[in-house]
Amino acid sequence: MSKSLISRRPLFRRGASNGGQEKAVNTQTPLRARGWKPFFQQQLSLDELVCCEPVRVMAVHRSQIEVSGEHGDEVILVNGPLFEEAQEKPTVGDWLLLERDSRKPVRRLERSSLFRRMAPGAKQVQLIAANIDNVLIVTSCNHDFNLSRIERYLALVKEAGCRACVVLTKSDLVDEHEQYREALKSYRDLPVVLVNALDRESVEPLREYCRSGETLALLGSSGVGKSTLLNSLAGTELAATAGIREDDSKGRHTTRHRALYAIPDGGLLLDSPGMRELGLADIGEGLSEAFSDISELAAQCRFADCAHETEPGCAVRAAMDANELDERRVRNWRKLEREVKRNSQTLAETRAEERAFSQLVRKVGGQARSRKNGDH
Ligand SMILES: Nc1nc2c(ncn2[C@@H]2O[C@H](COP(=O)(O)OP(=O)(O)OP(=O)(O)O)[C@@H](O)[C@H]2O)c(=O)[nH]1
Ligand SMILES: [Mg+2]
Ligand SMILES: [Zn+2]
Structure with a gap:
């Protein structure tokens, strides 16, 4: 693993632009405001408490990870053996332990919840996010509304043990929006909230899902208004949203990367690109x-x-x-x-197959070493 500190930025770079409200966020201890809980604290050994520092993964790029911790935001490089296994790779929302001085990642903490899907076109799982408390399944009051897809999301949310709420956006664009709420009436323990995601007042009922210290994921197809919801809840433009267009029921994949955003006086919100496919695997x-x-x-x-x-x-x-x-x-x-x-x-x-392959690699490596040492 290479020496990893590239830069450190002030607390809460994401969402910190809203000067006045930012103060309210920082009255919490920085770690708690990022979602630090006893579940994570109790995983630390005494040594780790002294030598390490926990940081939350805010975004994952090809060879860099944006993290946020007690001392602000920083970017670390990851290309070492610690993270080679697909399941072990850090995903957005993970907690990592960094060595205090070198800023090298030491290990990833056990997750309280994990979202994953079958990677489209591949034979492996793709991690979506970890340590999520609540999920908003976002769909709009138009052609996007699809009960079977909502059920698919629900299976994923239940598997992760998270609390779910369905958000029906664009209620301002249709007269007959109640029919959508009605269609979800028979679902057990599933709150449904109708909103105009552009209107801050309209999204107020969703605040209970993103209180300070809680992590809320916004999931749904492209164009349904996830980033718009994030901005309205944050009270400021944190994420880019699609411009006005004629046929509003088609997504455009405006959001390109998954990322966590700290919202003023509230919790952390995960915004993600709309997923075309959400293959379920390893879920029972x-x-x-x-x-x-x-x-x-x-x-x-x-x-x-x-x-x-x-x-x-x-x-x-x-x-x-x-x-x-x-x-x-x-x-x-x-x-x-x-x-x-x-x-x-x-x-x-x-x-x-992967196990057999790595056994073969070990065996061939062992034979090569034996020959080099002149063993027979
Ligand atoms: N009138 C109205 N427009 C909305 C509402 N929600 C979102 N929009 C508009 O719908 C378009 C798409 O919104 P986005 O927030 O970019 O959608 P998204 O879910 O983030 O899409 P991806 O990033 O592509 O996954 C934008 O033009 C928004 O202004 C709503 O409740 N009412
Ligand atoms: Mg978006
Ligand atoms: Zn039967």
Whole structure:
């Protein structure tokens, strides 16, 4: 690992432009304001308490990571062996321990939550963010609204153990916006908030998800208004948003990188580019929790391996026939179950291949060393 300190910047570079309100943020201890909690504190050894300093990962670039800690923001280089394993690589929201003097990363702390997806077109997972407390699933009151996609996000959120809220943006652009809220009425424990993301007053109900010390992720397709929401909650222009355009229901991928932003007098917000694909993998509990009504019914089916099609004694089928369960929802549940199974299998194969390859590399390396030493 190379010597890593490139630059240090003042506290809360992101979001610090709002002079007056910034003061309120800094009344918290800097670490707590960045989301530091007993869960992380208790992972430190006595030695580490003396020699190391925790920093939060605010953004990840190819070979650099922007971090923020007790002494402000800095950029560190990462290209050493510490972070080679895909799962181990730091992602936005992670806590890293830096050696106090050299500013070298020592280790990554255990995560309280992790968001990941199947990397599009690849046979491995891609980390999205870590240590998130709450999630806003953002969708707009137009063609973007899609129950099956919301359910996909929900499975991811439940798996990570986060609190979720659905935010319906652009309510100011349509008259019949209540129909969207109505469509989500039957979802258990799922708050729904209708907003005009451009209007600061309208987004006030969302403040309870981003109190100081909490980390809130904004997830949703491109163009739904994630960065607009971030700016309205921050009360200042922290992230670029798409300009006005004629057909507003199409995204343009304005946000290019995931990053955490500290908002004045509040918590940290994760803004991310809209994700076209959100492949689920290595997820089990999350899916049954997101579909807890169906999983509970499925547990009552006569056959343990019931496919909920034509089997006798199928409780899921009976609920659908009685119009108590939406057929689309059942279809989506089964589709996601198959997807998780398929992707998890692919991942297991990839991991086995990687293990075999590194064993081979070790073996060849060992043989080469033996020859060099003249062993027989
Ligand atoms: N009228 C209205 N316009 C909105 C609302 N929310 C967002 N917009 C507009 O929609 C466009 C897209 O908003 P962005 O905030 O850039 O969308 P995003 O989700 O960050 O998109 P990506 O960065 O591409 O993922 C911008 O022109 C916003 O001004 C809203 O509630 N009402
Ligand atoms: Mg954006
Ligand atoms: Zn059944």
